Amino acid sequence: MEKEERMSITTSSHAVVGTPQRPLRRGRENAILGGVCGGFATRLGIKERNIRVIFSLLTLFFGFGVLLYMTFWLVLTRSGEETSIIQGLFQNRREAQVVLVAFIGTLILLIALETTGVNASHGFAWPLVLAAFAFFAVWRGTSIDERTHLGEFLNSAPIIGGVSTTNRRGIVLRVVAGIALIIIGLKTLDHIGGVWGAAAPALLGTLVLVVGLLVLLAPWWLQNVRELTSERRERVRVEERATMVAHLHDSVLQTLTLIERAAANEGDVVRLARNQERELRQWLFSPGTVTNGSTSFVGLVGAIEHDIENDYGVRVELVTVGDCVPDDNVTALVAAAREAAINAAKWSESSSISIFAEVEPKSVSIFIRDRGIGFDLDAIPADRQGIALSIRQRVAQIGGEVTIDTSVGSGTEVQLVLPRT
Amino acid sequence: MVESTKPRVFLVDDHELIRSGIRAEIAGSVDIIGEADEVEAAIEMIVERLPDVVLLDVHMPDGGGQAVLKGVSDANANVCFLALSVSDAASDVISVIRAGARGYLTKNISGPDLIDAIYRIAAGDVVFSPRLAGFVLDAFSTGASAVGSELPVDPELDQLTQRERQVLRLIARGYSYKDIAKELTISTKTVESHVSSVLRKLQLSSRYQLSHWATERNLN
Numbered sequence: 001m002e003k004e005e006r007m008s009i010t011t012s013s014h015a016v017v018g019t020p021q022r023p024l025r026r027g028r029e030n031a032i033l034g035g036v037c038g039g040f041a042t043r044l045g046i047k048e049r050n051i052r053v054i055f056s057l058l059t060l061f062f063g064f065g066v067l068l069y070m071t072f073w074l075v076l077t078r079s080g081e082e083t084s085i086i087q088g089l090f091q092n093r094r095e096a097q098v099v100l101v102a103f104i105g106t107l108i109l110l111i112a113l114e115t116t117g118v119n120a121s122h123g124f125a126w127p128l129v130l131a132a133f134a135f136f137a138v139w140r141g142t143s144i145d146e147r148t149h150l151g152e153f154l155n156s157a158p159i160i161g162g163v164s165t166t167n168r169r170g171i172v173l174r175v176v177a178g179i180a181l182i183i184i185g186l187k188t189l190d191h192i193g194g195v196w197g198a199a200a201p202a203l204l205g206t207l208v209l210v211v212g213l214l215v216l217l218a219p220w221w222l223q224n225v226r227e228l229t230s231e232r233r234e235r236v237r238v239e240e241r242a243t244m245v246a247h248l249h250d251s252v253l254q255t256l257t258l259i260e261r262a263a264a265n266e267g268d269v270v271r272l273a274r275n276q277e278r279e280l281r282q283w284l285f286s287p288g289t290v291t292n293g294s295t296s297f298v299g300l301v302g303a304i305e306h307d308i309e310n311d312y313g314v315r316v317e318l319v320t321v322g323d324c325v326p327d328d329n330v331t332a333l334v335a336a337a338r339e340a341a342i343n344a345a346k347w348s349e350s351s352s353i354s355i356f357a358e359v360e361p362k363s364v365s366i367f368i369r370d371r372g373i374g375f376d377l378d379a380i381p382a383d384r385q386g387i388a389l390s391i392r393q394r395v396a397q398i399g400g401e402v403t404i405d406t407s408v409g410s411g412t413e414v415q416l417v418l419p420r421t
Numbered sequence: 422m423v424e425s426t427k428p429r430v431f432l433v434d435d436h437e438l439i440r441s442g443i444r445a446e447i448a449g450s451v452d453i454i455g456e457a458d459e460v461e462a463a464i465e466m467i468v469e470r471l472p473d474v475v476l477l478d479v480h481m482p483d484g485g486g487q488a489v490l491k492g493v494s495d496a497n498a499n500v501c502f503l504a505l506s507v508s509d510a511a512s513d514v515i516s517v518i519r520a521g522a523r524g525y526l527t528k529n530i531s532g533p534d535l536i537d538a539i540y541r542i543a544a545g546d547v548v549f550s551p552r553l554a555g556f557v558l559d560a561f562s563t564g565a566s567a568v569g570s571e572l573p574v575d576p577e578l579d580q581l582t583q584r585e586r587q588v589l590r591l592i593a594r595g596y597s598y599k600d601i602a603k604e605l606t607i608s609t610k611t612v613e614s615h616v617s618s619v620l621r622k623l624q625l626s627s628r629y630q631l632s633h634w635a636t637e638r639n640l641n
Contacts (some may be wrong), residue, residue, distance in 0.1 A: 277529075285510035319555035319593045322562065354551060354595025358558070367594045413594070 015041035015048055025079040026072075033153060034073035034138070067127040070134030074141075081143055089141040099137050106133040151224055251279055267313045274309050298323045300334045301357045301366070304341050308353065312345035315352040322359035329398040330364055333418045336402075337366040339390035340414040348372025348412060363420055369413040374406045391416075428543035431472035432456035433463045433489060434505075435481045439528065443476065443505075446532035451539055460484055464492035467500055473543040479506035479517050490520040503542045505535075509552050515560070519624050524548030546613050547620045554592035557581075557623060579626050581619065588615045 015030060020043060027038025030048055037055060041048040058065030077084040083091070090096045110129055142150070255276040262268040298320045305316040326334065337355070344353045350372030357366045387404070391414065395402045400418035430451045434440045435458045444453060454472055457463035460483045467475055467489070475493075479486040486504055493500055504522040506513060507529075514525050523542055526535065527550065538548040549557075561581050581589070584605075591601045598616075602609045 281509070285508065317551055317595060319551045321555050321559045321593070356551070356555070356590070356594040358590070358593075360562075369595045371595075 016045060017047060018045050020045040024076065026076045028079045031149065033150070034069070035078065036069050036072040036076065039072075039076060039079070064127055066131045067134075070131045070138070073138055074134055078143070078146060081145075085138055085141040088143075089137060095140055099140055102133060102136050106130065247283065251283075252276060271310060271313045274315065275306075278306065278309070295325070296323050297326050297330060297334070297357070297359055297364070300326055300331065301337070301355065304334070304338045305355065307338075308341050308345050312342075314345040314350070316341070317352060317354045318357070319355070320357045324359045324364070329400075329418060332394055332398050333364060333366065333400055333416055336391045336394045336400075337368055337414075337416055339394075340368040340416070343387070344368055344370040344372065344412060344414075347375070350411065361420070363417055365415065365417040367413060367415050369411065371411040374408050374410050374412050376408055377404060377406060427452045428473040428539055429454045429470075430539060431463075431467055431470065431475045433458075433467075433475060433481075433486070434478040435459065436478075439478070443535070447536050447539065450536045460488045460492070463489050464496070467493050468496045468498045471498060471500060473501065474539050475500055475502045476505050476539070477502050477517075477522065479504055479508060479513050486517050486522070487520045490517070490522060494521055501542050501545075503538060503548060505530075511556050511560075514553055514556055515623075518553070518620070521624065523620065524550075525553045526550050527552070547616045549589070549592050549616055549619075551593045551595055554589040557619060558586065558589050558593065579622070581622070585615050585619050588612055589619060592616075 015027075015038065022043070024043045025039050027035035027042060027048075030038035030041065032038075037051040038048050040051045044051075055065045055069055058068060074086045075084050077087075088095075089099050106129060110126060113129070255272055259269050259272050262272065301318065301320060305318045308314055308316050324330065337357070341353060341355060344350065348370040350370040352370070354369045355366065356369075358364070392402050395416055395418070398418060400416060403415040403417075404412070405415065406412035428451050430447070430453050432440050432443060432453060433456065434443070437458070440456055440458070444456075447453070451474075454470055455466050457466055460481060475489075477486045477489060481488075484491075486502075486506075490502060493502075502522040502524075504514075504517045504525045505528055506517075506525070507527065508514075509527050518525055524538060524547055526538060526548065530538070530550075541548055558581075561579075587605060588601055591604060596604065598609050598612045601612045605612075
């Protein structure tokens with residue numbers, strides 16, 4: 001026996017040999033079924049095993065031990081609980097009625113057995129049937145905690161459908177062996193004294209008992225299953241929450257910390273906040289889409305928004321209509337648009353840029369507009385890299401068209417249109 | 422004509438921080454006649470005070486902006502709503518417009534732009550953000566080519582005219598109404614009437630594609 005030092009005010013529910021403990025309670029930690037034996041062992045300060053042997057021996061006397069056990073199960077309060085099962089039953093009027101009806105049913109069954117003469121030959125039926133009734137009462141009145149304990153007990157018991165269901169061969173073996181033994185036993189009885197006649201009602205009785213047990217246990221079993229489902233659902237919810245917490249921690253919380261640190265630098269704060277805002281929007285409203293790039297036109301254009309805001313601290317208002325899988329030409333068009341957006345971010349002195357990108361059946365167009373200082377198109381030397389090479393030439397190569405609409409003081413708009421084949 | 426030109430504005434938002442931020446930005450230019458932080462109180466006070474413009478938060482407990490729109494329209498109060506939200510998810514935008522809002526802006530709009538929008542709403546106009554214009558274009562264009570839509574198409578309500586498309590495109594490109602008028606060589610009033618008619622179609626069209634499109638866009 002393990003020795004446990006408990007500092008709690010409740011009495012330990014472990015038996016300590018040589019130390020009787022009051023009051024008499026059904027055991028919790030040392031319970032196998034109802035904890036009756038464990039409770040007596042704790043109360044008397046002797047080993048549980050001894051009490052169990054006594055109850056088993058008593059069972060030999062017409063099943064008296066079982067009946068006694070069930071009675072104690074009903075009337076003794078479980079360690080750590082407020083009321084005994086029987087008290088609990090009679091506190092609830094509906095439960096009390098159910099148990100009363102069951103008790104009357106049990107009496108009728110006993111009278112029926114008496115008249116068929118089963119009891120005369122064995123004497124086991126009375127205590128067994130009463131014990132079955134008591135078990136029913138236990139089942140109705142027991143606490144959730146104890147039910148869980150009983151469920152675990154039944155699941156670990158070596159019965160068909162128990163924990164060993166994974167081992168199919170074992171089950172088959174057990175069933176076959178069991179049936180064979182029953183047949184052999186009956187044959188033997190038949191040989192000894194032709195007891196078939198007497199065995200028939202006994203078999204019937206057993207069958208009734210088994211069916212009765214099934215009926216009793218079925219609702220409990222179903223409830224167990226239901227609780228399992230709801231528990232699983234709860235677990236899914238907890239997992240979802242965990243993912244969300246992880247995401248918020250990695251993104252929002254980190255950014256907020258960064259913002260606190262960069263509080264002195266206005267540009268950095270805006271950039272960080274914008275970056276986080278975009279990411280959070282993406283995560284909230286269009287999960288699944290990954291803006292890492294080349295799979296969609298919208299993703300490619302989105303990358304421009306991201307980079308411009310990051311690198312230049314200029315706000316980009318991006319609107320897209322339609323989408324397509326970008327081919328080389330569309331990719332080149334987006335590259336030109338990126339160049340135009342970078343120009344706007346660098347030179348326009350505007351705090352925001354509008355990008356409108358539309359995919360139509362016959363064309364793909366991107367418009368980059370700022371409300372900045374604008375410039376005189378003719379005053380720029382024809383060989384200047386940015387506009388000439390990166391934008392005009394690139395778009396001309398793929399058969400597209402560039403229009404630049406600008407004048408000093410009224411902002412700039414670069415229009416890129418690519419016909420689709 | 423001096424005092425009365427300031428529109429009377431009512432604020433609905435469940436976040437005190439946002440309300441005070443908006444208040445600080447617009448207080449000088451408009452007349453804030455009240456604010457509410459929950460749906461029921463908002464409906465009651467709006468019906469009682471009849472502001473020119475209600476700045477309405479979309480996401481609130483107990484049904485959000487849509488519940489306020491419904492409550493006020495059930496009371497037959499003639500009030501203009503401008504939805505103001507942090508969300509620019511398609512389903513949020515489309516649903517609140519269809520519930521009766523006359524404009525939709527995201528909360529990161531600048532103060533002067535917001536004031537401008539309030540004045541336009543108060544004057545009976547419609548305020549489309551570039552993004553909302555993009556949504557409308559997307560919703561109406563994908564619907565037009567949708568195969569197997571058994572619902573009868575009402576050209577009056579279910580399709581945009583060429584001109585309306587042009588206007589929406591320019592809004593999406595970041596043009597102001599004045600710029601659009603100049604670009605298309607029409608009057609600003611005509612631009613406004615085009616946008617109003619788009620809003621009407623958006624609100625009255627029975628096409629299931631609209632909502633379908635909005636939810637789908639959120640999914641993928």
